[in-house]
Amino acid sequence: MEKEEMIRRFEGVYGIDNRIATKNLVPGRKIYGENLVSIEGVEYRLWNPKRSKLAAAILRGLKEMPLKSSSKVLYLGAASGTTASHISDIACEGLIYCVEFSPRVFRELLAVCALRSNMIPILADAQQPMRYAALAEKCDFIFQDIAQPNQTEIFAQNALVFIRRQGSAMIAIKARAIDAAAKPKEIFQRELKKMRSYGFEVLQEVPLEPYERDHLLVHACWRG
């Protein structure tokens, strides 16, 4: 994709050579050992598609990504904050609620959130959105990357509580997490059907090969 085209399509995402990058919200600091590039006095963080599914989706032809600098984002499965930090770069004037369940990994996320004032750490199980309902508000965008068999149900439950009307959402579906034995294509079809029945309108499906195996990133819109 051409640099200009990318800049036009995705606010906050820049193309440098053949890679993509985001503008560093906290110049001088790396989050996960990524490369920093300075161009005309502005520092960018190179976005690694092998470590971040969102980056992989962008490189694999994601058509729309409705993140703006003022976006409020709910990130389910923030892990150590790799992808979340790039979202934080993009939504530099917005807010990212980062939900992560595992305490070991959450510790690292906490450090990232401490560095960036637009990231809010939430140590909770995404299967129980009411547990953090008092903390977060309705968001413009939900991003989910959780490896659980009931991923889609979790997605829907959280959308019910936290998505704005006409809000947008993306979920990275991991076929193996849903059913380690069945064919990924069948699993994806089933999950997409479920999503539609829950109230999502599927806008685009992006397979993430070669960056991830048997993963499908789905961009959907919440119809309620």
Next chain:
Amino acid sequence: MALYIAKNVLGAFSFDESGKLVDKEFFPKNADEIAQKLKVTELTAEEKALAKRLSGQEIIFERDAPNIAGEILRSELDRVLAEAGITRAEYQELLREVSFALARLGLREFAEEKDRLAIQATAALEDVDESANLLAERLREWYSLHFPELSTLVDEHRKYAQLAQMARDKIAGSEAIEKAARASIGAKFAENDAAAVAGFAKRLQELYELRDELENYISSLMGEIAPNLSALAGPLLGAKLIALAGSLENLARMPASRIQILGAAKALFRSKRTPKHGAIFQHPMIKSAPWWHRGKIARSFAAKIAIAARVDAGSKQNVAEELKQGLERRVEALKKSYSSEPKRMRIIRTEFEKPKRKWRKRR
């Protein structure tokens, strides 16, 4: 007209069905306090106070599902902030502080290695048992000066301790006991002598009660930290295994073969053949099984325990039922295929030379 109450980091708010803000109750402006309030699932004092003020009307709180109040708080936050006289920046600052405070609380909870508590409690239980037995023996000897027959009649130390607090003629027990009391050859105790031994017996009884408390504590602790292991092997045996392994994580890392003989260290190092079972022998499933089943059951049991421990160490799933069923099936199968006692082989020495073994028998 129902009223809806929900909360956020600022406090509790109530709205009516049309979305009008009816009343509010702010939290104290202290991040740690707010975190404490938001952490629990029970209603906060502020929500209760609000509800009280609005008594007479139907109140709907936000607990398991979103309600109108929560929806407004989450989607019209700026309006609520204006009512509260707080800027967005101030709110976000508070939100950050509260979320970090909550994070610290959450992490601390996980960091409290609860299995350490289980290990200490188990050790304490063993100490109590040892002490109780020691004291029970002493009590028997002492009280037998007054009522020697009781010791033979009451096997259970606990019951004995209870009865030994009274003079023999005041004991209300079985016929045999009362009869023996009347015909006892023991000495009569003066008041202060009786009081002395009764006091001792009472302390012993309290020790048994302490034992009960410890067991309950261990059971509830195990239910929390290792529910599958607890359901499969019983909380006490489970705790014992964790103690022998050193931690739940250690236990989870062990191969089933090791779990099978945890607690049999002495037997291992004596020149015996590898023991069939260690601590798990105590479980009724093995203890009450016929001797030719035990090794086989121990093996299966240890395997299931290994799985349970791994699940408990790593996740919050519930596999105990399946594991138990698998085990029961195995035991049933054993009953069928190995129903009769195999003949024990006895080697009879004869006058002839023992045939030379080509391989050395593993000891």
